Amino acid sequence: MSKYLIASHRGRPGNDPIFALSKMAAERKAQGAAVTNATLGTLFDDEGRLCTLDTAVRALREVGPEQLASYAPIGGAAPFLNAVRAEVTGGRASLAARSVVVATPGGTGALRHAITALVGEGQAFLTSSYYWGPYATIASEHGRQVRTFSMFTAAGELDIAALDASLRQLLGEQGSAMLLLNDPCHNPTGYSMSEGDWQAVSEVVAACTTLGPVSVILDSAYAAFSEGSIERPIRALEAVSDRVLVGFCWSASKTFLMYGQRVGALALVPPDQADVADLDAAMLFASRGTWSNCNHAGQVAAARLLTDPALRPAVDAERARYTRLLDARVASWNEHARPAGLRYPRYDGGFFVTVHSADPQGQAAALRERDVFVVPVAGALRVALCSVPTAAVPGLVRTMADIVR
Ligand SMILES: Cc1ncc(COP(=O)(O)O)c(C=O)c1O
Structure with missing residues (x-):
């Protein structure tokens, strides 16, 4: 030692x-x-x-020398942020209007910003009992903890009762709670939540808001490989977004098979417009205090891939x-x-x-x-x-x- x-x-x-x-x-x-x-x-x-x-590689190669060499703004390049905003809100103006989006190094960076901004030091966030190991690494590195709910019932269904009980318990202990769910194509199980699962989750989190502030963060790393993409979770989360802070960890790693470019973003949608400026400032501050700026060329390429009428x-x-x-x-x-x-x-x-x-x-x-x-x-x-x-x-x-x- x-x-x-x-x-x-x-x-x-x-x-x-x-x-x-x-x-x-x-x-x-x-x-x-x-x-x-x-x-x-x-x-x-x-x-x-x-x-x-090939299209993603071409978009990267076509980035001009100035964008390749220059710093991106600390919060991210505007076309990239707007493209991700449209993506994770499914184009819903109600969500987009009060969303804060910040560029991060991959989905990992987005998880880092969500965990450190929404979970108090020494406190825990809730996720499913099967989860991507680095959730615990990120939590530990930043003095936070992982709490889990038993993911499946004996019949192999998503265990909504366990989620409900665990979320209530965490809220009772901490006074606030962040729920982190990875869907669709959950890592590590491969499970994709059904419409009914999402409906039940949204009812549970909405009911729990009487116990304290609740945020639900969707880690959508694999969404592009799922039929229906993140439409199901977006619909369910939109329905409770007047009571719950909703967030999305978006990543270009799997979306464009650009793992090494380290391009990602965190989008946060608070119920109240009045929270937007404070959240935005917190994200910019956190970025400056960790990695400063993210990969500019990667953001330029990802923005084109998401929005260009030929490339998309x-x-x-x-x-x-x-x-x-x-x-x-x-x-x-x-x-x-x-x-x-x-x-x-x-x-x-x-x-x-x-x-x-x-x-x-x-x-x-x-x-x-x-x-x-x-x-x-x-x-x-x-x-x-x-x-x-x-x-x-x-x-x-x-x-x-x-x-x-
Ligand atoms: C569940 C899950 N979330 C997030 C990520 C983040 O990946 P990256 O930081 O490469 O975007 C991964 C990558 O393997 C993952 O499996």
Whole structure:
């Protein structure tokens, strides 16, 4: 332990476990092993090549030298902010009119700003019991905590009663609460909330506002890969946006397969117009106090991709090809995994599926012995089908069924 580090920063786990596992898989592959690397949330085609969107790459290449080299405004470039605003509000003027949008380095930056601005130091935010691990990393790095509600009932439905009880309890303890939901194509389970799920969630959060201020943040990182996109959550959240602060973490990482550009945004919509200026100032201050400005070229390209009448349909059509690729893997998974006895939540699409496991660490290690790399999470194994060739899915299921059942 370094005596130079402050106590809270000693003994940190270091490299993110997902990236560490992926590195192990790459090392085995370099040794000539036939590896299935289902660790990273990065889309690879059936030949194992990184999927890119030509239109997105072109939009980046077409950014002029001045925009490439210059600082973006601290809060973000206006065309980018307006494009994201239109995207996350589904063009609803009522939401857009009182929205505050700030550029962030990816969805991770958006999560960081939401967590630090809406959750008090030492306090907790609520999310589902299965969640993307970095939620806890971001919380811990900033002296916040994660509280979870049991995500599924025994019947595999979203557990609304558990959400209700947990939200009420947190409000009772803290006097205010932030609920963070990742939908559609939830990471790690692959579950997409139904219209009914969203209706029930909106009723719960609206009822809870009698106990204190409630914010609901939607992490929509994978929305572009879902049929219907974020229409369902937007509709449900709009209905309660007169009582609840609603927020959206938008990311270009998956939307345009531009993970490395680190382009994202946080949009916050308070119930009351009077809060807009204060929220806006808080976001600008937070940006200056962390990363200052974000990637200018990436914002320029993303703004064009979202709004240009020629580029938008082109990039959407290209992405649709990859959505079909993912759908084929999902279909193959569903065809083989249920009969093989693997237990997992309803899986309609997206980058990941999660298999229930009594011993995630032990079973992930046993799978590694057979050169299958998956990510152990609490009570489950996360399988990144986005990086598994379609033809390899049945074999992956067989190996998992040997070990996980
Ligand atoms: C659930 C979820 N939210 C947010 C993100 C943020 O990604 P990025 O910071 O690359 O935009 C990811 C990335 O894997 C994710 O899986």
